[in-house]
Amino acid sequence: MNRYPLWKNLLIGLVLLWGLIYTLPNFYGEVPAVQVSSGKATLKLDASATQKRVEESLAAVGIQHDGLFSDFNSVRVRFRDTDTQLKAKDAIERAFNPDAADPSYVVALNLLSASPQWLTNIGALPMYLGLDLRGGVHFLLQVDMKGAVTKRLDATTGDLRTLLRDKNVRHAGITREGQNVVIRFRDAESQTRARAVITAGTNDLLLTEGQDGADFKVTATLTPLAQKSIQEFALKQNITTLHNRINELGVAEPVIQQQGVDRIVVQLPGVQDVAKAKDILGRTATLEIRMVDDTPGALEAAVTGAVPPGTEVYNDREGRPLLVKKQVVLTGERLTDAQPGFDGQTQEAAVHLTLDSAGARIFKDVTRENVNKRMAILLIEKGKGEVVTAPVIRGEIGGGRVQISGRMSSEEATDTALLLRAGSLAAPMEIIEERTIGPSLGAENISKGFHSTLWGFVAIGVFMCAYYMLFGLVSVVALASNLLLLIALLSLLQATLTLPGIAAIALTLGMAIDANVLINERIREELRNGSSPQAAITAGYDRAFDTILDSNVTTLIAGVALLVFGSGPVRGFAVVHCLGILTSMFSAILVSRGLVNLIYGKKRKLEKLAIGQIWKPGN
Amino acid sequence: MEFFRIRKDIPFMKHALVFNVISLVTFLLAVFFLATKGLHFSVEFTGGTLMEVSYSEAPNLEKLRESLAKDGYQDAQVQNFGSARDVLIRLPNREGMETGKVSEKVMANLASIEGPKAEMRRVEFVGPQVGKELASDGAMALLLVIGGIVAYLAMRFEWRFAVSAIIANLHDVIIILGFFSLFQWEFSLPVLAATLAVLGYSVNESVVVFDRVRETFKKKRGLTTPEVLDHAITSTISRTIITHGSTQIMVLSMLLFGGETLYYFSLALTIGICFGIYSSVLVASPLVMWLGVSREQFMQVKKEKEEAVV
Numbered sequence: 001m002n003r004y005p006l007w008k009n010l011l012i013g014l015v016l017l018w019g020l021i022y023t024l025p026n027f028y029g030e031v032p033a034v035q036v037s038s039g040k041a042t043l044k045l046d047a048s049a050t051q052k053r054v055e056e057s058l059a060a061v062g063i064q065h066d067g068l069f070s071d072f073n074s075v076r077v078r079f080r081d082t083d084t085q086l087k088a089k090d091a092i093e094r095a096f097n098p099d100a101a102d103p104s105y106v107v108a109l110n111l112l113s114a115s116p117q118w119l120t121n122i123g124a125l126p127m128y129l130g131l132d133l134r135g136g137v138h139f140l141l142q143v144d145m146k147g148a149v150t151k152r153l154d155a156t157t158g159d160l161r162t163l164l165r166d167k168n169v170r171h172a173g174i175t176r177e178g179q180n181v182v183i184r185f186r187d188a189e190s191q192t193r194a195r196a197v198i199t200a201g202t203n204d205l206l207l208t209e210g211q212d213g214a215d216f217k218v219t220a221t222l223t224p225l226a227q228k229s230i231q232e233f234a235l236k237q238n239i240t241t242l243h244n245r246i247n248e249l250g251v252a253e254p255v256i257q258q259q260g261v262d263r264i265v266v267q268l269p270g271v272q273d274v275a276k277a278k279d280i281l282g283r284t285a286t287l288e289i290r291m292v293d294d295t296p297g298a299l300e301a302a303v304t305g306a307v308p309p310g311t312e313v314y315n316d317r318e319g320r321p322l323l324v325k326k327q328v329v330l331t332g333e334r335l336t337d338a339q340p341g342f343d344g345q346t347q348e349a350a351v352h353l354t355l356d357s358a359g360a361r362i363f364k365d366v367t368r369e370n371v372n373k374r375m376a377i378l379l380i381e382k383g384k385g386e387v388v389t390a391p392v393i394r395g396e397i398g399g400g401r402v403q404i405s406g407r408m409s410s411e412e413a414t415d416t417a418l419l420l421r422a423g424s425l426a427a428p429m430e431i432i433e434e435r436t437i438g439p440s441l442g443a444e445n446i447s448k449g450f451h452s453t454l455w456g457f458v459a460i461g462v463f464m465c466a467y468y469m470l471f472g473l474v475s476v477v478a479l480a481s482n483l484l485l486l487i488a489l490l491s492l493l494q495a496t497l498t499l500p501g502i503a504a505i506a507l508t509l510g511m512a513i514d515a516n517v518l519i520n521e522r523i524r525e526e527l528r529n530g531s532s533p534q535a536a537i538t539a540g541y542d543r544a545f546d547t548i549l550d551s552n553v554t555t556l557i558a559g560v561a562l563l564v565f566g567s568g569p570v571r572g573f574a575v576v577h578c579l580g581i582l583t584s585m586f587s588a589i590l591v592s593r594g595l596v597n598l599i600y601g602k603k604r605k606l607e608k609l610a611i612g613q614i615w616k617p618g619n
Numbered sequence: 620m621e622f623f624r625i626r627k628d629i630p631f632m633k634h635a636l637v638f639n640v641i642s643l644v645t646f647l648l649a650v651f652f653l654a655t656k657g658l659h660f661s662v663e664f665t666g667g668t669l670m671e672v673s674y675s676e677a678p679n680l681e682k683l684r685e686s687l688a689k690d691g692y693q694d695a696q697v698q699n700f701g702s703a704r705d706v707l708i709r710l711p712n713r714e715g716m717e718t719g720k721v722s723e724k725v726m727a728n729l730a731s732i733e734g735p736k737a738e739m740r741r742v743e744f745v746g747p748q749v750g751k752e753l754a755s756d757g758a759m760a761l762l763l764v765i766g767g768i769v770a771y772l773a774m775r776f777e778w779r780f781a782v783s784a785i786i787a788n789l790h791d792v793i794i795i796l797g798f799f800s801l802f803q804w805e806f807s808l809p810v811l812a813a814t815l816a817v818l819g820y821s822v823n824e825s826v827v828v829f830d831r832v833r834e835t836f837k838k839k840r841g842l843t844t845p846e847v848l849d850h851a852i853t854s855t856i857s858r859t860i861i862t863h864g865s866t867q868i869m870v871l872s873m874l875l876f877g878g879e880t881l882y883y884f885s886l887a888l889t890i891g892i893c894f895g896i897y898s899s900v901l902v903a904s905p906l907v908m909w910l911g912v913s914r915e916q917f918m919q920v921k922k923e924k925e926e927a928v929v
Contacts (some may be wrong), residue, residue, distance in 0.1 A: 432746030456872030510869030550822035557767035558819025
């Protein structure tokens with residue numbers, strides 16, 4: 001008999017109800033909102049306290065809001081219109097960031113779903129639209145890993161020099177040659193001693209001994225393990241730095257993710273000022289601490305062109321030239337933090353630097369040996385260096401906590417600290433892919449995608465109803481439930497919907513009808529061969545099942561291949577395509593059968609099925 | 620309504636040789652075009668900068684070209700896109716050019732031209748290293764699809780079916796590429812996705828026919844192999860046409876309403892669907908026949924099952 005047990009009907013009903021609920025948020029549209037999130041890695045957002053502060057700051061200027069929401073790292077406030085939104089943003093900005101030069105919070109304009117609170121509470125959110133639908137910028141950055149390793153080797157060269165001097169091993173020069181550090185010695189004894197000293201001091205280096213003419217040498221290379229950890233660290237550090245920089249832009253929902261071993265994806269929805277975004281991202285600033293050469297007369301000679309060997313001329317921020325040694329004492333990697341503040345004793349404005357342990361050790365040695373000399377902190381951006389500050393060393397500084405003070409306003413201290421922090425990219429990066437989509441194009445893409453799907457669906461619906469009558473209608477309802485489930489699933493998973501994704505929805509619907517056509521044709525054939533209507537329904541569905549399964553599996557294989565190897569637009573297509581195949585299996589078989597059962601299942605003496613004309617060869 | 624009123628099985632297999640010759644000729648033509656003309660790859664594969672700008676009124680393209688050439692972009696391709704007011708600018712990557720900055724420089728250049736102001740709609744910049752990866756990823760995806768489908772069909776049916784289905788459908792893929800090469804349509808990532816989706820989709824078609832072949836072999840005794848194939852194709856032809864028709868309706872809707880972005884995507888699908896019907900019915904089936912499919916291959920399976928029960 002063509003009846004489903006109660007549980008099966010209930011199951012189908014429940015699944016459809018679930019689909020309806022999770023599809024709902026997509027119909028509500030969006031309302032203007034302001035989003036407050038932490039602008040510093042060190043600042044953790046306390047949701048309830050922040051909510052209270054937002055409410056207070058809005059109440060202070062008499063702005064009404066339409067609801068406050070918070071998740072683990074941001075607080076969002078909805079407003080009636082964009083006017084109120086803009087006013088509210090200013091008010092909140094003033095309350096949260098009294099010092100505009102050093103914002104602790106990111107206050108950004110955003111759009112929030114207008115769906116009711118209960119939907120949001122059960123996790124029903126609208127589909128997550130890709131950049132091609134909402135407008136914005138997408139960057140793919142390639143991290144220069146070779147650069148990271150080279151930088152580390154440069155620092156290693158300095159470390160080894162200090163180490164050998166500490167242990168009184170005499171050498172004839174330490175240089176970096178490509179990806180190796182070469183140490184030369186006059187005699188074999190120093191060579192052996194150096195080897196022992198270095199092996200005891202670090203396990204990141206692979207040492208090989210050799211002879212170069214009369215010189216004995218030790219060649220040090222980084223172990224593969226050390227290289228790997230340097231690269232991982234470089235990527236992580238760059239992602240953190242990008243986060244800090246993007247916070248300056250005030251983007252509501254930036255995406256900064258690792259892709260592959262050496263790439264970073266940055267997506268900034270809603271950003272239109274591409275030039276500024278690129279400027280901030282592409283700022284390949286690195287930080288270096290070097291000694292200043294204050295030999296009398298040397299600077300004057302250098303300015304006229306006779307630069308002494310081993311030194312370079314750099315300008316400071318006011319344009320005054322300074323003669324700086326080429327040898328790098330410390331790089332930005334060793335700097336863990338830089339904060340503006342005040343000198344404990346003189347109450348002068350100051351910048352407080354924190355160095356990591358290796359950096360602290362080097363810094364202690366350098367300061368001890370160079371008391372009353374000047375050191376320069378250089379910010380190197382796009383190959384051009386600039387001296388941020390060149391303080392005089394007053395005494396040995398240990399412990400890795402460094403304070404730079406003197407002749408600085410508190411504003412300058414803030415600026416310097418910001419520059420020093422922003423300068424800590426561990427490896428240079430290059431933009432290798434960029435996609436910018438204007439907001440009008442995004443809206444157009446949505447409407448184009450929507451209309452293609454709509455009209456295609458209507459045309460298929462009309463045809464199916466005309467050709468298969470009631471069974472056609474059942475197929476169309478099944479197809480509609482497929483669409484419903486697919487959108488619900490996309491909303492639930494928060495998979496990114498792109499224009500190719502919408503194309504995949506349309507294509508999946510076009511392909512999903514195949515299953516119903518197969519079933520309907522089978523039922524007709526059974527009737528043609530003289531089966532009773534009830535038997536024809538059973539046989540039609542049962543026989544068609546194998547075929548439907550086989551054909552969906554093959555389509556799914558293609559979908560999965562696209563998912564695995566696709567990137568960008570192809571991936572967006574593949575995700576929807578694969579999900580669509582799964583939902584179509586459910587709707588084409590279970591939903592349509594359930595409906596047919598409800599319509600015909602109870603009729604014992606069924607004479608005819610409304611499946612359109614059945615032509616028999618005998619007639 | 621019923622479109623197909625077929626009294627007797629249509630003797631497709633009688634003309635099998637003719638169909639296969641036609642296929643071979645189209646296939647060779649496609650290969651010829653691919654070899655001589657190559658594909659017109661989009662910026663995603665070749666690397667470079669692509670910009671879509673829109674004006675309030677139609678700009679003078681010649682003026683834009685001149686102005687860009689003055690700035691050193693002599694190799695810029697400037698053309699209309701969709702309407703006279705939308706302009707597409709393509710710039711290849713060059714050695715030593717600061718690639719990341721091209722779009723801003725071009726926008727500044729366009730802004731300096733007198734007349735209507737340009738509004739930036741879309742910028743796509745792809746560095747040279749990305750393109751190569753995309754090509755190799757595409758090839759890997761294709762291999763995975765072929766391998767996966769052959770394995771699945773060999774498991775569900777028999778190796779003869781698997782081999783002929785994949786040959787028939789690869790022939791579709793080559794023909795789609797042939798069309799893109801002949802007309803020099805732009806081959807972009809979405810087109811690649813469409814091509815692979817077609818591969819999965821057309822295999823469907825072969826599967827449906829093969830399913831019938833298997834069923835007919837089991838149920839009807841006394842038919843020769845060509846007769847079985849004829850019967851299977853004839854009894855599924857109605858479904859074949861209607862299914863493909865429905866999918867084509869959807870694709871047509873995308874072709875009409877989807878705008879420029881989906882145009883080539885749906886074009887690839889259209890060609891794929893049309894040739895999909897042809898190849899899975901009239902290429903795959905004769906191939907199965909040439910490969911020597913017969914009743915025994917399905918009967919053995921049944922016997923084993925019976926023994927197991929006893």
